[in-house]
Amino acid sequence: DAKTTQPTSMDCAEGRAANLPCNHSTISGNEYVYWYRQIHSQGPQYIIHGLKNNETNEMASLIITEDRKSSTLILPHATLRDTAVYYCIVRVPSGSSNTGKLIFGQGTTLQVKP
Amino acid sequence: EPEVTQTPSHQVTQMGQEVILRCVPISNHLYFYWYRQILGQKVEFLVSFYNNEISEKSEIFDDQFSVERPDGSNFTLKIRSTKLEDSAMYFCASTLTSESYEQYFGPGTRLTVT
Numbered sequence: 001d002a003k004t005t006q007p008t009s010m011d012c013a014e015g016r017a018a019n020l021p022c023n024h025s026t027i028s029g030n031e032y033v034y035w036y037r038q039i040h041s042q043g044p045q046y047i048i049h050g051l052k053n054n055e056t057n058e059m060a061s062l063i064i065t066e067d068r069k070s071s072t073l074i075l076p077h078a079t080l081r082d083t084a085v086y087y088c089i090v091r092v093p094s095g096s097s098n099t100g101k102l103i104f105g106q107g108t109t110l111q112v113k114p
Numbered sequence: 115e116p117e118v119t120q121t122p123s124h125q126v127t128q129m130g131q132e133v134i135l136r137c138v139p140i141s142n143h144l145y146f147y148w149y150r151q152i153l154g155q156k157v158e159f160l161v162s163f164y165n166n167e168i169s170e171k172s173e174i175f176d177d178q179f180s181v182e183r184p185d186g187s188n189f190t191l192k193i194r195s196t197k198l199e200d201s202a203m204y205f206c207a208s209t210l211t212s213e214s215y216e217q218y219f220g221p222g223t224r225l226t227v228t
Contacts, residue, residue: 032215034215044207044219046215046218099145099170100162100214100217102157102207103159104149104158106156
């Protein structure tokens with residue numbers, strides 16, 4: 001699985017958009033980008049994933065650069081409850097000679113401030 | 115919404131004792147995982163389980179660890195002889211099929227070895 005690089009921490013004002021970057025310069029053609037978050041030692045929570053097109057769901061948007069070497073997770077209107085550690089993970093989907101394990105890095109600690 | 119449950123939420127045990135951590139994955143899921151997180155550190159993959167057998171395990175998952183799905187609902191992690199360094203948060207996760215992109219995590223069991 002490709003390695004990812006994320007900033008250690010970021011701040012965001014409540015109500016503003018939070019843009020969390022991730023570099024994955026060694027990503028291969030069949031690897032997806034996944035984002036999870038972990039709120040204060042709770043179990044990690046899936047947010048969104050993508051291959052090459054930008055994706056949006058009820059939680060967030062994922063912007064993947066054309067060369068796929070980096071991506072940005074966007075929380076459009078951050079709330080205090082979005083304060084968490086955000087993990088960017090790159091891997092092939094389950095079933096493609098992959099047991100589905102997730103390899104977590106240190107992630108980005110996002111602090112949403114009032 | 116279906117969820118993964120784990121019991122107990124907190125387990126205190128003495129060094130050398132056996133512990134069993136229990137998980138009830140989402141009922142129609144087929145792939146099961148255990149992860150651990152030592153306080154202040156990243157989430158680490160331990161083992162994946164499919165079709166009643168281990169499909170992958172990490173270096174952490176040595177002979178002191180075992181997993182079992184004794185019936186159609188529970189998924190357990192046993193540590194035979196606990197060490198101080200086994201103190202951590204243990205998370206269970208499950209996915210629906212090999213094509214699933216989202217892993218559902220339980221709330222975790224905090225294991226404290228004294």
